[in-house]
Amino acid sequence: MTILNFTVPPLPEYINSGLTRAPIHGGHPNRKNIGIFDLLVVMKGRLDVTENGNPYEIKPGMYLILRPDTHHFGTNGCTEETDYYWLHFQTSGDWHADETVQAPRKEEVPELKAMAPNYFTVKIPQFGTLPQPEKAMELLATMSSLVQYGHQAKFLWRQQVVFQELIEQLAAALDTPVSSPSSACAERAAAYLRKHYREEFKVQELGDRINFHPVYIARCMQKEFGCSPVEYLQRYRIEQAKMLLMQTDFNISRIAEEVGFNHAAYFTSCFTKQEGISPRKYRQRFFMN
Secondary structure: OOOEEEEOOOEEEEEEEEEEEEEOOOOOOOOEEOOOOEEEEEEOOOOOEOOOOOOEEEOEEEEEEEEEEEEEOOOOOOOEEEEEEEEEEOOOOOOOEOOOOOOOOOOOOOOOOOOOOEEEEEEEEOOOEEOEEEEEEEHHHHHHHHHHOOOOHHHHHHHHHHHHHHHHHHHHHHOOOOOHHHHHHHHHHHHHHOOOOOOOOOOOHHHHHHHHHHHHHHHHHHHHHHHHHHHHHHHHHHHHHHHHHOOOOOOHHHHHHHOOOHHHHHHHHHHHHOOOHHHHHHHHHHOOO
Protein backbone atom coordinates (compact mmCIF):
# COMPACT_ATOMS: atom_id res chain seq x y z
CA MET A 1 0.00 0.00 0.00
CA THR A 2 1.26 3.48 -0.85
CA ILE A 3 0.79 6.08 1.89
CA LEU A 4 0.88 9.78 1.05
CA ASN A 5 2.42 11.77 3.91
CA PHE A 6 1.55 15.47 4.19
CA THR A 7 3.39 17.73 6.63
CA VAL A 8 0.83 20.01 8.32
CA PRO A 9 0.60 22.98 8.57
CA PRO A 10 -0.08 24.16 5.95
CA LEU A 11 -3.18 22.11 5.17
CA PRO A 12 -3.69 20.74 1.65
CA GLU A 13 -5.59 23.26 -0.48
CA TYR A 14 -8.70 22.62 -2.57
CA ILE A 15 -8.54 23.88 -6.18
CA ASN A 16 -11.66 22.67 -8.02
CA SER A 17 -13.85 19.62 -8.55
CA GLY A 18 -16.68 18.20 -10.60
CA LEU A 19 -18.76 15.19 -11.55
CA THR A 20 -18.02 13.32 -14.79
CA ARG A 21 -19.93 10.61 -16.62
CA ALA A 22 -17.55 8.48 -18.67
CA PRO A 23 -19.33 6.68 -21.53
CA ILE A 24 -18.70 3.09 -22.54
CA HIS A 25 -15.14 2.87 -23.94
CA GLY A 26 -14.35 6.22 -22.28
CA GLY A 27 -11.72 6.61 -19.59
CA HIS A 28 -9.39 8.87 -17.69
CA PRO A 29 -7.08 11.26 -19.61
CA ASN A 30 -3.44 10.41 -20.36
CA ARG A 31 -1.37 12.97 -18.45
CA LYS A 32 2.12 13.39 -17.03
CA ASN A 33 3.52 15.60 -14.26
CA ILE A 34 0.34 17.68 -13.92
CA GLY A 35 1.68 19.43 -10.81
CA ILE A 36 -1.42 18.87 -8.66
CA PHE A 37 -3.07 15.95 -6.90
CA ASP A 38 -6.15 14.46 -8.59
CA LEU A 39 -8.61 12.62 -6.35
CA LEU A 40 -10.98 10.23 -8.17
CA VAL A 41 -14.07 8.81 -6.41
CA VAL A 42 -16.31 6.40 -8.30
CA MET A 43 -20.05 6.45 -7.70
CA LYS A 44 -21.20 4.00 -10.38
CA GLY A 45 -19.43 1.71 -12.83
CA ARG A 46 -15.67 1.18 -12.77
CA LEU A 47 -12.66 3.29 -13.66
CA ASP A 48 -9.37 1.60 -14.60
CA VAL A 49 -6.33 3.85 -14.20
CA THR A 50 -2.60 3.13 -14.34
CA GLU A 51 -0.05 5.35 -12.60
CA ASN A 52 3.67 4.74 -13.07
CA GLY A 53 3.01 1.18 -14.18
CA ASN A 54 0.69 0.36 -11.27
CA PRO A 55 -2.87 -0.52 -12.39
CA TYR A 56 -5.86 0.38 -10.21
CA GLU A 57 -9.49 -0.72 -10.47
CA ILE A 58 -11.65 1.95 -8.85
CA LYS A 59 -15.09 0.55 -8.06
CA PRO A 60 -18.13 2.26 -6.47
CA GLY A 61 -17.27 3.57 -3.02
CA MET A 62 -13.53 3.52 -3.75
CA TYR A 63 -11.03 6.29 -4.44
CA LEU A 64 -7.59 6.90 -5.91
CA ILE A 65 -5.28 9.89 -5.46
CA LEU A 66 -3.13 10.52 -8.53
CA ARG A 67 0.17 12.16 -7.71
CA PRO A 68 1.38 15.46 -9.21
CA ASP A 69 4.77 14.06 -10.27
CA THR A 70 3.85 10.90 -12.19
CA HIS A 71 2.41 9.61 -15.46
CA HIS A 72 -1.16 8.28 -15.38
CA PHE A 73 -3.66 7.14 -17.99
CA GLY A 74 -6.84 5.14 -18.44
CA THR A 75 -5.81 1.48 -18.49
CA ASN A 76 -8.91 0.27 -20.33
CA GLY A 77 -12.05 1.88 -21.66
CA CYS A 78 -15.09 1.71 -19.39
CA THR A 79 -17.27 -1.34 -19.93
CA GLU A 80 -20.32 0.57 -18.65
CA GLU A 81 -21.31 4.18 -18.02
CA THR A 82 -19.21 5.33 -15.08
CA ASP A 83 -19.99 8.26 -12.81
CA TYR A 84 -17.11 9.64 -10.80
CA TYR A 85 -16.09 12.75 -8.94
CA TRP A 86 -12.72 14.33 -9.62
CA LEU A 87 -11.10 16.81 -7.27
CA HIS A 88 -7.86 18.73 -7.75
CA PHE A 89 -5.86 19.85 -4.74
CA GLN A 90 -2.32 20.88 -3.90
CA THR A 91 -0.09 21.46 -0.92
CA SER A 92 2.51 24.14 -0.40
CA GLY A 93 3.98 22.07 2.43
CA ASP A 94 6.24 19.02 2.27
CA TRP A 95 4.90 15.65 1.21
CA HIS A 96 6.26 12.25 0.24
CA ALA A 97 4.99 8.78 -0.63
CA ASP A 98 5.88 5.61 1.27
CA GLU A 99 5.41 2.05 0.05
CA THR A 100 4.24 0.25 3.15
CA VAL A 101 1.77 -2.26 4.45
CA GLN A 102 -1.15 -1.50 6.66
CA ALA A 103 -0.44 -2.53 10.23
CA PRO A 104 -1.21 -1.34 13.73
CA ARG A 105 0.88 1.70 14.46
CA LYS A 106 1.69 3.75 17.49
CA GLU A 107 0.06 7.13 17.45
CA GLU A 108 2.61 9.85 16.80
CA VAL A 109 2.50 12.61 19.40
CA PRO A 110 4.03 15.86 18.17
CA GLU A 111 6.46 17.68 20.40
CA LEU A 112 4.79 20.83 21.63
CA LYS A 113 6.69 24.01 20.89
CA ALA A 114 6.21 27.49 22.28
CA MET A 115 5.47 30.35 19.85
CA ALA A 116 5.75 28.13 16.75
CA PRO A 117 3.43 25.89 14.74
CA ASN A 118 3.23 22.30 15.94
CA TYR A 119 3.98 20.37 12.78
CA PHE A 120 2.61 16.87 12.32
CA THR A 121 2.05 14.37 9.51
CA VAL A 122 -1.28 13.50 7.92
CA LYS A 123 -1.11 10.00 6.40
CA ILE A 124 -3.56 9.13 3.61
CA PRO A 125 -3.71 5.83 1.71
CA GLN A 126 -3.35 6.62 -1.99
CA PHE A 127 -5.94 4.01 -2.95
CA GLY A 128 -8.74 2.36 -1.03
CA THR A 129 -12.35 2.22 0.07
CA LEU A 130 -14.04 5.27 1.53
CA PRO A 131 -14.69 4.81 5.28
CA GLN A 132 -18.05 6.60 4.95
CA PRO A 133 -19.03 6.52 1.25
CA GLU A 134 -22.36 8.33 1.53
CA LYS A 135 -20.92 11.12 3.65
CA ALA A 136 -17.95 11.51 1.29
CA MET A 137 -20.29 11.77 -1.71
CA GLU A 138 -22.25 14.49 0.10
CA LEU A 139 -19.07 16.47 0.75
CA LEU A 140 -17.99 16.13 -2.89
CA ALA A 141 -21.42 17.20 -4.11
CA THR A 142 -21.30 20.24 -1.83
CA MET A 143 -17.90 21.36 -3.12
CA SER A 144 -18.93 20.87 -6.74
CA SER A 145 -22.17 22.78 -6.28
CA LEU A 146 -20.31 25.78 -4.88
CA VAL A 147 -18.24 26.08 -8.07
CA GLN A 148 -21.09 28.00 -9.72
CA TYR A 149 -20.41 30.98 -7.46
CA GLY A 150 -16.99 31.58 -8.96
CA HIS A 151 -14.48 33.39 -6.81
CA GLN A 152 -16.75 34.88 -4.16
CA ALA A 153 -14.69 34.70 -1.00
CA LYS A 154 -17.39 33.29 1.27
CA PHE A 155 -18.05 30.36 -1.03
CA LEU A 156 -14.35 29.70 -1.56
CA TRP A 157 -13.97 29.61 2.20
CA ARG A 158 -16.82 27.09 2.46
CA GLN A 159 -15.18 24.87 -0.18
CA GLN A 160 -11.93 24.78 1.80
CA VAL A 161 -13.74 23.90 5.03
CA VAL A 162 -15.66 21.04 3.39
CA PHE A 163 -12.47 19.81 1.68
CA GLN A 164 -10.67 19.59 5.02
CA GLU A 165 -13.50 17.40 6.32
CA LEU A 166 -13.06 15.12 3.30
CA ILE A 167 -9.29 14.90 3.87
CA GLU A 168 -9.94 13.96 7.48
CA GLN A 169 -12.18 11.13 6.28
CA LEU A 170 -9.54 9.81 3.86
CA ALA A 171 -6.93 9.86 6.62
CA ALA A 172 -9.31 7.82 8.81
CA ALA A 173 -9.23 5.05 6.19
CA LEU A 174 -5.76 4.11 7.43
CA ASP A 175 -6.92 3.41 10.96
CA THR A 176 -9.42 0.67 9.98
CA PRO A 177 -10.87 0.32 13.48
CA VAL A 178 -12.87 -2.80 14.19
CA SER A 179 -16.51 -1.76 13.94
CA SER A 180 -18.43 -2.50 17.13
CA PRO A 181 -22.08 -3.58 16.96
CA SER A 182 -23.19 -0.24 18.38
CA SER A 183 -21.16 1.81 15.88
CA ALA A 184 -22.44 -0.34 13.00
CA CYS A 185 -26.02 0.22 14.13
CA ALA A 186 -25.47 3.97 14.56
CA GLU A 187 -23.85 4.31 11.12
CA ARG A 188 -26.68 2.41 9.43
CA ALA A 189 -29.27 4.58 11.16
CA ALA A 190 -27.42 7.77 10.27
CA ALA A 191 -27.10 6.72 6.61
CA TYR A 192 -30.83 5.99 6.47
CA LEU A 193 -31.70 9.36 8.03
CA ARG A 194 -29.44 11.23 5.60
CA LYS A 195 -31.02 9.46 2.65
CA HIS A 196 -34.62 10.02 3.78
CA TYR A 197 -34.28 13.38 5.52
CA ARG A 198 -37.04 14.98 3.41
CA GLU A 199 -39.58 12.40 4.58
CA GLU A 200 -41.66 12.35 7.75
CA PHE A 201 -39.69 10.65 10.50
CA LYS A 202 -41.22 7.62 12.20
CA VAL A 203 -39.10 5.88 14.79
CA GLN A 204 -40.68 2.49 14.21
CA GLU A 205 -40.11 2.73 10.46
CA LEU A 206 -36.42 3.47 11.07
CA GLY A 207 -36.20 0.36 13.20
CA ASP A 208 -37.97 -1.77 10.60
CA ARG A 209 -35.77 -0.53 7.76
CA ILE A 210 -32.44 -1.28 9.42
CA ASN A 211 -33.62 -4.25 11.51
CA PHE A 212 -32.85 -2.90 14.97
CA HIS A 213 -35.15 -2.05 17.86
CA PRO A 214 -35.76 1.75 18.12
CA VAL A 215 -34.58 1.85 21.74
CA TYR A 216 -31.30 0.14 20.77
CA ILE A 217 -30.86 2.54 17.82
CA ALA A 218 -31.32 5.53 20.12
CA ARG A 219 -28.81 4.13 22.61
CA CYS A 220 -26.23 3.48 19.88
CA MET A 221 -26.61 6.91 18.26
CA GLN A 222 -26.30 8.59 21.65
CA LYS A 223 -23.07 6.68 22.25
CA GLU A 224 -21.55 7.26 18.79
CA PHE A 225 -22.87 10.72 17.87
CA GLY A 226 -23.92 12.19 21.21
CA CYS A 227 -27.51 12.71 20.09
CA SER A 228 -30.79 10.90 19.47
CA PRO A 229 -32.02 9.96 15.98
CA VAL A 230 -34.41 12.92 16.03
CA GLU A 231 -31.62 15.33 16.97
CA TYR A 232 -29.30 13.88 14.32
CA LEU A 233 -32.02 14.26 11.68
CA GLN A 234 -32.73 17.85 12.68
CA ARG A 235 -29.06 18.82 12.52
CA TYR A 236 -28.74 17.23 9.09
CA ARG A 237 -31.88 18.95 7.80
CA ILE A 238 -30.52 22.30 8.90
CA GLU A 239 -27.20 21.63 7.16
CA GLN A 240 -29.15 20.97 3.96
CA ALA A 241 -31.17 24.13 4.54
CA LYS A 242 -27.94 26.14 4.78
CA MET A 243 -26.97 24.93 1.32
CA LEU A 244 -30.35 25.94 -0.09
CA LEU A 245 -30.10 29.36 1.55
CA MET A 246 -26.75 29.86 -0.21
CA GLN A 247 -27.60 28.29 -3.56
CA THR A 248 -31.23 29.24 -4.24
CA ASP A 249 -33.64 32.14 -3.94
CA PHE A 250 -36.35 29.93 -2.38
CA ASN A 251 -38.30 31.65 0.37
CA ILE A 252 -38.05 30.37 3.93
CA SER A 253 -41.28 28.38 3.74
CA ARG A 254 -40.13 26.61 0.59
CA ILE A 255 -36.76 25.76 2.13
CA ALA A 256 -38.42 24.44 5.29
CA GLU A 257 -40.58 22.16 3.16
CA GLU A 258 -37.65 21.03 0.98
CA VAL A 259 -35.69 19.78 4.00
CA GLY A 260 -38.54 18.04 5.79
CA PHE A 261 -40.04 20.62 8.16
CA ASN A 262 -43.84 20.90 8.14
CA HIS A 263 -43.95 24.45 9.50
CA ALA A 264 -41.75 27.40 8.56
CA ALA A 265 -41.97 28.90 12.05
CA TYR A 266 -40.71 25.69 13.65
CA PHE A 267 -37.93 25.47 11.08
CA THR A 268 -36.86 29.04 11.85
CA SER A 269 -36.88 28.30 15.58
CA CYS A 270 -34.77 25.15 15.18
CA PHE A 271 -32.36 26.84 12.76
CA THR A 272 -31.86 29.82 15.08
CA LYS A 273 -31.29 27.58 18.08
CA GLN A 274 -28.64 25.52 16.24
CA GLU A 275 -26.87 28.30 14.33
CA GLY A 276 -27.40 31.26 16.64
CA ILE A 277 -28.82 33.27 13.73
CA SER A 278 -32.10 33.20 11.79
CA PRO A 279 -32.28 31.65 8.30
CA ARG A 280 -32.92 35.06 6.78
CA LYS A 281 -29.88 36.61 8.44
CA TYR A 282 -27.78 33.58 7.54
CA ARG A 283 -28.63 34.15 3.87
CA GLN A 284 -27.86 37.87 4.14
CA ARG A 285 -24.33 37.09 5.33
CA PHE A 286 -23.63 35.63 1.87
CA PHE A 287 -25.56 37.95 -0.40
CA MET A 288 -25.92 41.40 1.15
CA ASN A 289 -23.69 44.14 -0.24
